[in-house]
Amino acid sequence: MITGYRYAIVEGFRGLKRAKFSTSISIFTIFLSLVIIAVFLIFILNVHWIVAQIQSRMELEAFIDNSYIQPQIDQLLLQIHEIEGVEEVRYISKQEAAEIFREQFGEDAFKILEDNPLPASFQIRLKPEYRSSEPTQNIFSEILKLDGIDEIIYRHDLLMILERYMHIFLVVIIVMGSLLALSSMILVSNTIKLIIYSRRKTIEIMKLVGATRSFIRRPFLIEGIVQGCLGGGLAALLFYLLFKIINIEIPNLIFVDTRIYLLLLILGIVLGFSGSVIALRKFIKY
Amino acid sequence: MIELSNVKAFYPGGEGLELVNVTVKPGEFVYLIGPSGAGKSSVLKLIYMDIKPQSGFVRVNGFNSLNMKRKQIPLLRRKLGIIFQDFKLLTDRTVFENVAFTLNVTNSRQRDIKRKVLRVLAEVGLRHKENKMPHELSGGEQQRVAIARALVNEPIILLADEITGNLDPLSEEDIISLLEKIHAKGTAILMATHDNRLVRGKNRKIIRIEKGRTIN
Ligand SMILES: Nc1ncnc2c1ncn2[C@@H]1O[C@H](COP(=O)(O)OP(=O)(O)OP(=O)(O)O)[C@@H](O)[C@H]1O
Ligand SMILES: [Mg+2]
Numbered sequence: 001m002i003t004g005y006r007y008a009i010v011e012g013f014r015g016l017k018r019a020k021f022s023t024s025i026s027i028f029t030i031f032l033s034l035v036i037i038a039v040f041l042i043f044i045l046n047v048h049w050i051v052a053q054i055q056s057r058m059e060l061e062a063f064i065d066n067s068y069i070q071p072q073i074d075q076l077l078l079q080i081h082e083i084e085g086v087e088e089v090r091y092i093s094k095q096e097a098a099e100i101f102r103e104q105f106g107e108d109a110f111k112i113l114e115d116n117p118l119p120a121s122f123q124i125r126l127k128p129e130y131r132s133s134e135p136t137q138n139i140f141s142e143i144l145k146l147d148g149i150d151e152i153i154y155r156h157d158l159l160m161i162l163e164r165y166m167h168i169f170l171v172v173i174i175v176m177g178s179l180l181a182l183s184s185m186i187l188v189s190n191t192i193k194l195i196i197y198s199r200r201k202t203i204e205i206m207k208l209v210g211a212t213r214s215f216i217r218r219p220f221l222i223e224g225i226v227q228g229c230l231g232g233g234l235a236a237l238l239f240y241l242l243f244k245i246i247n248i249e250i251p252n253l254i255f256v257d258t259r260i261y262l263l264l265l266i267l268g269i270v271l272g273f274s275g276s277v278i279a280l281r282k283f284i285k286y
Numbered sequence: 287m288i289e290l291s292n293v294k295a296f297y298p299g300g301e302g303l304e305l306v307n308v309t310v311k312p313g314e315f316v317y318l319i320g321p322s323g324a325g326k327s328s329v330l331k332l333i334y335m336d337i338k339p340q341s342g343f344v345r346v347n348g349f350n351s352l353n354m355k356r357k358q359i360p361l362l363r364r365k366l367g368i369i370f371q372d373f374k375l376l377t378d379r380t381v382f383e384n385v386a387f388t389l390n391v392t393n394s395r396q397r398d399i400k401r402k403v404l405r406v407l408a409e410v411g412l413r414h415k416e417n418k419m420p421h422e423l424s425g426g427e428q429q430r431v432a433i434a435r436a437l438v439n440e441p442i443i444l445l446a447d448e449i450t451g452n453l454d455p456l457s458e459e460d461i462i463s464l465l466e467k468i469h470a471k472g473t474a475i476l477m478a479t480h481d482n483r484l485v486r487g488k489n490r491k492i493i494r495i496e497k498g499r500t501i502n
Contacts (some may be wrong), residue, residue, distance in 0.1 A: 007390050007393075018378070201374070201376070202376060204374070205374055205376065205387065206387075206391055207360075207363070208334070208363060208368050208374070209363065209364070209368075209387065209388040209391050209392070209435070209439070210360040210361065210362075210363035210364035210388075210391060210392055210439075211360060211391040211392070212357075212360045213357075213360075215391060215393075
């Protein structure tokens with residue numbers, strides 16, 4: 001068993017060395033497809049990240065009836081807090097509202113008025129999983145039903161647009177990514193087919209002297225895996241360096257999940273391995 | 287040991303074997319003689335189960351074509367030594383590696399491989415050329431390497447398909463006497479050839495084949 005695997009590994013590497021050109025093409029194909037897939041992936045992750053940022057900043061602002069006094073307001077705050085999906089409720093008193101207004105529009109804006117016209121309000125933040133438009137809409141109407149709440153403001157339209165585009169993006173990118181993965185798998189399997197074809201004589205002799213099917217396949221599968229490792233590794237390296245440079249030049253421009261390197265490597269191996277499996281089906285039938 | 291009984295086997299093109307009966311007993315040296323296209327190679331292919339009979343059966347060393355699974359073919363072939371007119375050596379490997387190939391493929395231990403390969407190379411008279419590449423050898427020597435590769439697994443029979451076809455008369459004689467030596471040590475041989483001269487003056491069992499039919 002062990003000698004069998006050692007032999008397969010030796011043979012696999014021997015095959016890679018012998019077919020340097022085809023092997024390089026195969027590695028390059030894997031590398032290129034993974035780079036494109038990774039660009040898609042990083043793009044979608046960043047769009048997602050930006051949307052999440054915007055969503056997290058979108059709070060509901062609920063204005064409180066002017067006639068309500070402190071104990072009633074406390075009661076109201078508790079009621080809102082109990083609604084499912086609400087993460088945090090902050091009370092903004094009339095005075096605080098006036099202060100915020102002053103900070104934003106300057107000292108003297110209120111001087112012409114003798115009374116403070118700004119209502120007290122609650123700033124309501126939702127839990128992350130309730131931040132898309134449908135649950136937000138539900139919470140919106142829940143709160144509006146409460147006595148003492150006059151009006152609620154939030155940028156529903158913006159949220160809807162963001163979400164709609166997110167969905168379209170996601171579909172487009174998944175479709176394109178899958179097509180790309182598929183075509184690169186076919187490309188890789190064709191290159192490996194060439195490699196196998198160039199060694200059909202070896203395979204013929206293997207069959208004659210009693211090699212099992214799995215024994216014949218093993219070196220080619222190892223070659224596929226090695227090619228995938230190299231293609232995936234190169235792609236991972238490229239992005240690692242790229243992000244490093246970008247982060248030095250413009251910090252925090254893009255959001256990178258470090259698991260992407262591992263993902264690239266695994267995708268590469270999957271591509272190389274499945275490419276070999278497809279190619280081998282044609283050549284070794286028994 | 288080997289028995290082909292009333293075998294019919296046709297290729298997709300419609301050519302092939304009409305009716306073949308062959309038996310080879312342990313240790314026998316049998317010639318299969320017939321003109322080009324008669325079906326000699328096809329008979330050998332039936333024995334190493336590269337093709338299957340449409341009717342009749344092939345029995346080889348306990349395996350029977352009627353109930354044999356594809357997965358068992360490698361096991362069967364490990365008991366056969368097969369040699370061809372065109373040697374079928376791996377041109378990018380040394381003599382030693384070519385012979386060791388058979389053993390590598392069947393998962394032998396590294397130490398055994400060295401011992402067995404050197405012994406069989408000595409047997410075919412090529413012990414001193416173990417590190418040469420095939421292109422550095424004469425045709426006769428290349429055929430000996432192929433014979434060594436076939437022998438190293440200690441087969442019950444050598445199947446030889448026109449193995450002197452590419453050789454000059456002198457090398458041909460060499461190879462034939464090598465086969466006789468191997469036979470004397472107890473290995474059965476089935477030798478396919480169109481060349482009647484090879485059996486002239488020898489007392490060998492002969493099976494004649496013509497147009498896909500064996501004639502006893
Ligand atoms: N793979 C194949 N596909 C279709 N027909 C084939 C195939 N191999 C052989 N044949 C046909 O089967 C017949 C027998 O061929 P076979 O090779 O067994 O003859 P042979 O006696 O070995 O001839 P030779 O002395 O020329 O090697 C021939 O008519 C040949 O054309
Ligand atoms: Mg023939």
